[in-house]
Amino acid sequence: MAKESGAANYADSITKYIIVYVCILAIAGLQFVIAYSHLDGSQMFLRMFSLALLEAGLGVIFFMHLGSENRRFVIFVAVFTLFVLGAMQYSWTDSFRMLVGAPYSSTAAQPK
Amino acid sequence: MSHADVVMGGHTPEVMEDRPFAFPTKKLAMWLFIISDAATFAACLVAYGFLRNGSPNWPTPFKFSPTIINAMIMTFVLITSSLTMLLGVRAAKLGDKAGAFRWTMITAVLGLLFAILHIREWIGMIHEGVRLFSNPWGSGLFGASFFSITGLHLLHVTSGVVALLAVGLRYKRGRYNADDLEVMGLYWHFVDLVWMFVVPFVYLLNVAH
Numbered sequence: 001m002a003k004e005s006g007a008a009n010y011a012d013s014i015t016k017y018i019i020v021y022v023c024i025l026a027i028a029g030l031q032f033v034i035a036y037s038h039l040d041g042s043q044m045f046l047r048m049f050s051l052a053l054l055e056a057g058l059g060v061i062f063f064m065h066l067g068s069e070n071r072r073f074v075i076f077v078a079v080f081t082l083f084v085l086g087a088m089q090y091s092w093t094d095s096f097r098m099l100v101g102a103p104y105s106s107t108a109a110q111p112k
Numbered sequence: 113m114s115h116a117d118v119v120m121g122g123h124t125p126e127v128m129e130d131r132p133f134a135f136p137t138k139k140l141a142m143w144l145f146i147i148s149d150a151a152t153f154a155a156c157l158v159a160y161g162f163l164r165n166g167s168p169n170w171p172t173p174f175k176f177s178p179t180i181i182n183a184m185i186m187t188f189v190l191i192t193s194s195l196t197m198l199l200g201v202r203a204a205k206l207g208d209k210a211g212a213f214r215w216t217m218i219t220a221v222l223g224l225l226f227a228i229l230h231i232r233e234w235i236g237m238i239h240e241g242v243r244l245f246s247n248p249w250g251s252g253l254f255g256a257s258f259f260s261i262t263g264l265h266l267l268h269v270t271s272g273v274v275a276l277l278a279v280g281l282r283y284k285r286g287r288y289n290a291d292d293l294e295v296m297g298l299y300w301h302f303v304d305l306v307w308m309f310v311v312p313f314v315y316l317l318n319v320a321h
Binding site: 008010011012014017018021024025028031032034035036041044045048049051052055056059060063064069070072073076077080081084085088089091092094095096097098 | 133134135143147150151154155158161162163165166167176180184187188191192194195198199201202205206294297298301302304305308309311312313316317319321
């Protein structure tokens with residue numbers, strides 16, 4: 001629970017940390033299982049990315065104690081980080097153009 | 113008028129601006145670094161995704177043995193090192209100085225083990241013919257993206273091990289306190305967090321079936 005005082009609480013029991021650790025290990029293991037399942041590339045990517053986000057969320061909230069920090073700071077970190085990471089996604093259409101689209105796809109005949 | 117008032121040109125501490133978010137300065141600096149570093153890694157991973165998606169002959173060379181098994185062990189080692197770091201910070205916050213130092217050193221050893229495993233894997237790939245701009249299987253950009261992303265992460269781990277040793281020893285000597293160890297812990301958890309994205313994107317999406 002986020003607090004206004006802004007001090008991460010490290011007095012939690014070790015059991016809680018062990019549980020989070022085991023969960024992260026299990027999620028990581030699941031990613032390896034997915035890698036050997038018969039899924040197409042986009043489905044595999046989506047599942048692995050979702051699991052990576054879950055792992056990272058657990059790590060940020062419990063290991064880095066962002067969940068028990070000052071609420072305004074948590075909002076600052078979340079908004080700023082998500083904006084920056086989101087802004088990087090503008091180039092994907094061009095990546096698909098390289099693969100299947102025109103002009104000058106790497107698989108299509110090149111103009112002379 | 114006190115000496116402090118004279119030094120601050122007549123301004124009393126009450127009129128000075130508070131720290132942002134009422135946060136310890138070092139911790140705030142580390143969080144800002146983490147945000148900027150997350151953007152750096154994200155940029156590398158997005159660029160890698162751009163190339164991988166746009167290259168019809170992108171190679172998928174990673175066999176279960178040795179590469180994927182090695183990646184499993186490295187993942188286990190790094191996640192475990194995050195736990196030991198956490199236990200070290202917790203011990204420091206609870207006043208157990210010896211325990212904090214011990215856990216910090218265990219974390220450093222695990223980080224070193226991770227780096228050794230990583231370098232061993234690099235050497236194996238170089239022996240298989242992977243270079244920065246060429247490889248025996250397909251798109252030449254595979255090596256560039258693989259070595260740059262994992263290399264950037266390896267650089268962070270190596271720097272982290274050095275920092276862990278320095279901070280741990282200074283903490284033991286009383287020059288640093290539990291807050292400094294906590295800031296160090298934030299960095300180490302971040303390095304672990306980045307690996308959670310590197311493994312699926314760089315290794316598991318390139319598994320040989």
